[in-house]
Amino acid sequence: MKIRIFIGVLIVALLGAALVIRSGPTAAPDFPINKMLADQSEVVIDIPAGSSGSSIAQILFEEGVIKSAEAFFRVAVGDKRSEKIAPGNHRVSQNISARQALEQLLDPDRIPNLIRVYEGNWKSEIAKSLVTYGFSTSEVSGALVKARLPNGFKDIEGLLFPAQYSFTKGTTATEAVQAMVDRFGQEPAARKLLLGTQRFNPSQLLIIASIIQAEGEQKDFAKVSRVIYNRLTIGMPLQMDSTVHFVQKLRGVIFLSSRSTLINSPYNTYKKYGLPPGPICSPGAAAMSAALNPADGDWLYFITVAPGDTRFTTSLDEFNTWKALYAKNRKAGVFE
Numbered sequence: 001m002k003i004r005i006f007i008g009v010l011i012v013a014l015l016g017a018a019l020v021i022r023s024g025p026t027a028a029p030d031f032p033i034n035k036m037l038a039d040q041s042e043v044v045i046d047i048p049a050g051s052s053g054s055s056i057a058q059i060l061f062e063e064g065v066i067k068s069a070e071a072f073f074r075v076a077v078g079d080k081r082s083e084k085i086a087p088g089n090h091r092v093s094q095n096i097s098a099r100q101a102l103e104q105l106l107d108p109d110r111i112p113n114l115i116r117v118y119e120g121n122w123k124s125e126i127a128k129s130l131v132t133y134g135f136s137t138s139e140v141s142g143a144l145v146k147a148r149l150p151n152g153f154k155d156i157e158g159l160l161f162p163a164q165y166s167f168t169k170g171t172t173a174t175e176a177v178q179a180m181v182d183r184f185g186q187e188p189a190a191r192k193l194l195l196g197t198q199r200f201n202p203s204q205l206l207i208i209a210s211i212i213q214a215e216g217e218q219k220d221f222a223k224v225s226r227v228i229y230n231r232l233t234i235g236m237p238l239q240m241d242s243t244v245h246f247v248q249k250l251r252g253v254i255f256l257s258s259r260s261t262l263i264n265s266p267y268n269t270y271k272k273y274g275l276p277p278g279p280i281c282s283p284g285a286a287a288m289s290a291a292l293n294p295a296d297g298d299w300l301y302f303i304t305v306a307p308g309d310t311r312f313t314t315s316l317d318e319f320n321t322w323k324a325l326y327a328k329n330r331k332a333g334v335f336e
Contacts, residue, residue, distance in 0.1 A: 028070035033097045041094045044112070047087050047105075053077065056085065060101055064094045071098040081106055088166040089113070111166055117180060119162040119284035120213050122246070126160050126180070126282070130173060139173035147177050150185060150194055150202070158206050158279025159184050189288040197292065203278075209291035210279035214242035216302075220310050221290035226297050227312065236300065238269035246280035254304070254335050306334050 043063050047056055053076050057069035066072050075098040076082035082102060091110045092101060104110055115133050117126050123144065130140045144156050153159060160177070161184035167176055184190050193209065194202045208228055216224040231238055241256040247265045261270035266277050283291075299312040301319035305326045313319055329335065 028074055028098075029068040030071035031067045031095055031097045033099060036093060036096075036100075040096075042091055043094060044089050044091050046089055047085065051087065053082070056105075060092070063092075065092050065096060066098050066101050067095075068098075072101055075099050075102055086111065086164065086166070108164060111164070113166055115165045115167070115176075117160055117162045117165065117282060119287070120281045121160070121162065122249070122281055123157045123160065124249070130176060133167075133176075135173040135176070140177070143173040143177040146174055147181050149181060152201060152203050153206075155278050156181065158210050158282055160282050161187060161190070162282050162284045187285055187288075189285040189292070192292055193288050204275055205291050206279050206283070206288075207275045209283035209288040210281045211238070211240050211242060211276075212290050213283035213287035214246070214281050215240055216310060217308070218286050220302075220312075221287055222293065222295035223297065223299065223312050224302065225290040225294035227299050227302055229294050230298065230300055232274065234300075235273065237271075237273050238275070240269050243267045243269045243276050243280055255330065305329060 043065065045059055045063050045065070047059065051059075053073050054069065057066070057072040057076070060066045060072055061069040076085075079102060085102075085105050089112050090105055091112065092104045096104070108114060108116075113133070115129055117129070127137075127140045127144060130143075131137055135143075147156055147159075149156060149159060156177075160180040163180070163183055165176070165179060165183075167179070185194070193205045196202045196205065200208065208225065211228060212221050212224045228238060228240075230236075239261075244256055244260050244263060244265075244267070245251075245253060247263055247267045248260065261268070264271070266272055267280065269276060297312065298314050300314050301316065302310055302312045303319060303322050303326055304310040305322050306329050311322050313322070
């Protein structure tokens with residue numbers, strides 16, 4: 001059974017496609033860019049995995065979507081986003097311009113039977129998405145246990161790669177879950193992570209990546225990674241709020257009460273030294289790269305004092321000053 005998986009996967013081999021753009025002033029036949037009508041006819045097309053730019057263009061032409069295959073190919077060559085056209089079914093309008101056809105192929109809302117796994121999702125959240133998709137709770141629970149994991153991993157948490165997935169009719173829950181794990185193994189950053197480093201094995205690196213994903217914005221990932229490395233080096237507890245939120249299954253919470261830091265759990269990095277026993281979410285490629293390549297710095301503390309304003313320091317006094325600013329901003333509703 002064929003499973004279609006996509007995100008950040010280069011499926012449109014534009015530069016190597018068989019169709020060659022003709023030089024010269026002659027424009028390829030194309031429909032004008034018109035406003036879409038409410039009753040405009042549509043078709044569902046299927047783009048096989050690994051399709052070239054020319055084959056996609058030909059499919060669109062044969063289905064009456066575009067006026068000429070060459071018009072679409074020319075548009076696609078000039079737009080790097082075309083590299084992210086996903087395999088699988090797409091609902092597209094007929095008799096539209098090549099530019100509009102490309103935009104529709106890139107629109108996830110036009111892809112039927114779509115499952116989105118977001119960066120930072122917990123296993124439990126992904127399981128709910130699979131149930132919403134149509135699998136039974138028991139089927140999903142069984143699939144999460146049966147999945148083949150990379151060597152050295154005992155639990156699937158963190159291994160369900162953040163991506164958009166489209167499955168053909170008849171796909172089982174086990175096949176769907178395995179596709180997510182396999183997609184993890186195809187990601188270049190994950191492949192590097194699975195090699196381990198002199199200091200950390202693959203499982204530990206995935207744990208670090210998951211904390212990075214949960215704790216910071218992407219622009220700060222490498223710095224958060226360095227804080228984790230530095231704290232582990234000196235034997236300082238990680239004290240990461242996200243690990244407690246994972247235990248409590250809390251989303252969208254920026255405040256952690258003193259009482260919460262006393263929770264008795266091996267994931268509570270306020271009480272337990274070292275890394276937690278497993279990942280706390282599914283990290284994306286950027287977080288995994290940061291886990292492998294922390295920024296240079298001696299920071300031990302960081303805090304987000306306002307949305308988009310995360311500060312790093314080696315000084316506990318400075319951290320406490322910023323903590324007071326965070327409390328003031330939180331009281332003023334800055335984070336709402």
